[in-house]
Amino acid sequence: MGAEKKAHISTLLPQARITLFTQDDTTRGTFESIADDWRFARVKMDAQDGDVNDAIRFYAEYESPDLIIVQTDNIDDHFPALLEDLATNCREGTAAIVIGPVNDVNLYRQLVGMGVSDYLVRPLDKEVFANDIAGTLLEKLGESGSRLIACVGAKGGVGVSSMAQAAATISAETLGQKTFLLDAAAGWSTLSVGMDFEPSTTMQEAVQAAVDEKQDSFSRMILEKTDKLSVLSSAGDPMLENDIDADGYETLLEQLMVTYPVVVVDLSACTPEIKKAVLARANSVLLVTTAALTSVRATRTLLQEVKRLRGDSDEDVRILLNMQGMAGKTEVPKAQIEEGLEKALTDVVPFEPSLFPQAEAQGALITHMKAAKNTLQKLENLVVDLIGDRTLKKESADKGADGKKPLLGAVLSGLKKN
Ligand SMILES: Nc1ncnc2c1ncn2[C@@H]1O[C@H](COP(=O)(O)OP(=O)(O)OP(=O)(O)O)[C@@H](O)[C@H]1O
Ligand SMILES: [Mg+2]
Missing domain, CATH: 3.40.50.300 (P-loop containing nucleotide triphosphate hydrolases)
Structure with a gap:
């Protein structure tokens, strides 16, 4: 969400894996279209049909990627606890971005306080979304340098x-x-x-x-x-x-x-x-x-x-x-x-x-x-x-x-x- 507009990132991102959990075809489409962005040439992007509960179950079994993006329609008091469960099943250092239905500054602060990299509101703008993912990956992995x-x-x-x-x-x-x-x-x-x-x-x-x-x-x-x-x-x-x-x-x-x-x-x-x-x-x-x-x-x-x-x-x-x-x-x-x-x-x-x-x-x-x-x-x-x-x-x-x-x-x- 970040109230301020982030500076455009113009660098080739390092090798990384990102998985999106969503049940929304529009979000999935936007996410998949980012794969054509030159900055993402070395980033493997995978979209899964599911929500935060599916992500929790998935990472109980599989190794987590560098960044998990979860979309949720239900942001109630239980949501932060679900994120904690998700974090428990992930490798240390896995970054997370949450996509939610409404603008909510308090929730944004709470999630960021828990270590979530960003909270975005649907529908997503492709450029903003791509830039946000790029910023998160660079923060986590550093510049590819090349x-x-x-x-x-x-x-x-x-x-x-x-x-x-x-x-x-x-x-x-x-x-x-x-x-x-x-x-x-x-x-x-x-x-x-x-x-x-x-x-x-x-x-x-x-x-x-x-x-x-x-x-x-x-x-x-x-x-x-x-x-x-x-x-x-x-x-x-x-x-x-x-x-x-x-x-x-x-x-x-x-x-x-x-x-x-x-x-x-x-x-x-x-x-x-x-x-x-x-x-x-x-x-x-x-x-x-x-x-x-x-x-x-x-x-x-x-x-x-x-x-x-x-x-x-x-x-x-x-x-x-x-x-x-x-x-x-x-x-x-x-x-x-x-x-x-x-x-x-x-x-x-x-x-x-x-x-x-x-x-x-x-x-x-x-x-x-x-x-x-x-x-x-x-x-x-x-x-x-x-x-x-x-x-x-x-x-x-x-x-x-x-x-x-x-x-x-x-x-x-x-x-x-x-
Ligand atoms: N500034 C220059 N002054 C004089 N000669 C030059 C200059 N720049 C390049 N050349 C010469 O012009 C010729 C063509 O250059 P070059 O092979 O680099 O072009 P190119 O665009 O790669 O060509 P091609 O389309 O065949 O690949 C070469 O013999 C090269 O040495
Ligand atoms: Mg030549």
């Missing part, structure tokens, strides 16, 4: 893979985050060249290992490019077949997100199903365009679709204009692009033939390229923003561009020790 960043372009060849690789490298090497870079392009992937590795598997095999929960074989498919940056050591899937479904791909992502706090997905050259699945659930989206009219037009369309996928919000979508200057006078000017997209560009990366194509051809990390200094500085802010943790900026500000402490800093800290 951030999923989707990189996409409305047109081929605009530099999505280059920007995804740069973002992942900056996240790992400059910001010190344990990062996974996943190229969704299967047979069309260029990552083994860009990151210079000998592939040991195919995307198809990796997805299968994730689906079959073969942890050992899955781990062997991961290549640690550096201490902090890992990639899937895959290539060689057939180019003209599509053997990978979006569900399997999501299973693979989920496994990665248990281990890696930052997962960057390169969505260039993959199927629309995978694009859609990842764009819907990503914490943030990097949409790459060039200043060519064809690219700007396509970006406008894609932006609208991405917005719809993400609950009519482009709040966490950033647009990067890449290769500015490549096509000279035929390019659409920046101000006009922003007008057309009805959104500001977050960053502009110039056409730099001696940087990106060269890094790619040499299989070199962009953080190791001398010519990358200015671009790196610019992209660092963007990556901090995409990860959504502003404290990272401060940490990296204490370090040089290569992620090491500057010499003077090292000398001073050396002096302090003595």
Whole structure:
């Protein structure tokens, strides 16, 4: 019930199980529709036909989930005692939300005093309900910590893979985050060249290992490019077949997100199903365009679709204009692009033939390229923003561009020790 409106929670929830006990089809429908909310991608949601008495009986036999939600039509003096019985049958730490028929501040206070996380009144608003569950789970389990960043372009060849690789490298090497870079392009992937590795598997095999929960074989498919940056050591899937479904791909992502706090997905050259699945659930989206009219037009369309996928919000979508200057006078000017997209560009990366194509051809990390200094500085802010943790900026500000402490800093800290 919480008299005050709670702040919108915009984070991927940790793995959790929730069970709802209700006899009301509307509540059940609202609850089930929340499963499509990207924040709930790792939450198992189960609806049982029953009331608090059924819940008491059920948990006398089965292990309780992380959160139980019970709907009751009867809020009389006996109800708190029934909740006590329910608590006795549950694991310690199981959270509870009660849905009741009437607004009652005294009852709300009494239930919260008993440890109930919230008391809500039916009929439920989907957004409020989802946010309330999210808040309860975060309070109980803490943030999952893992951030999923989707990189996409409305047109081929605009530099999505280059920007995804740069973002992942900056996240790992400059910001010190344990990062996974996943190229969704299967047979069309260029990552083994860009990151210079000998592939040991195919995307198809990796997805299968994730689906079959073969942890050992899955781990062997991961290549640690550096201490902090890992990639899937895959290539060689057939180019003209599509053997990978979006569900399997999501299973693979989920496994990665248990281990890696930052997962960057390169969505260039993959199927629309995978694009859609990842764009819907990503914490943030990097949409790459060039200043060519064809690219700007396509970006406008894609932006609208991405917005719809993400609950009519482009709040966490950033647009990067890449290769500015490549096509000279035929390019659409920046101000006009922003007008057309009805959104500001977050960053502009110039056409730099001696940087990106060269890094790619040499299989070199962009953080190791001398010519990358200015671009790196610019992209660092963007990556901090995409990860959504502003404290990272401060940490990296204490370090040089290569992620090491500057010499003077090292000398001073050396002096302090003595
Ligand atoms: N800012 C830039 N300046 C110069 N060249 C660039 C820039 N960004 C990317 N490139 C180069 O452009 C080419 C296409 O880039 P990239 O492969 O990253 O695009 P993509 O959008 O992933 O393409 P695809 O649709 O084929 O997956 C590459 O050779 C890359 O090195
Ligand atoms: Mg690509």
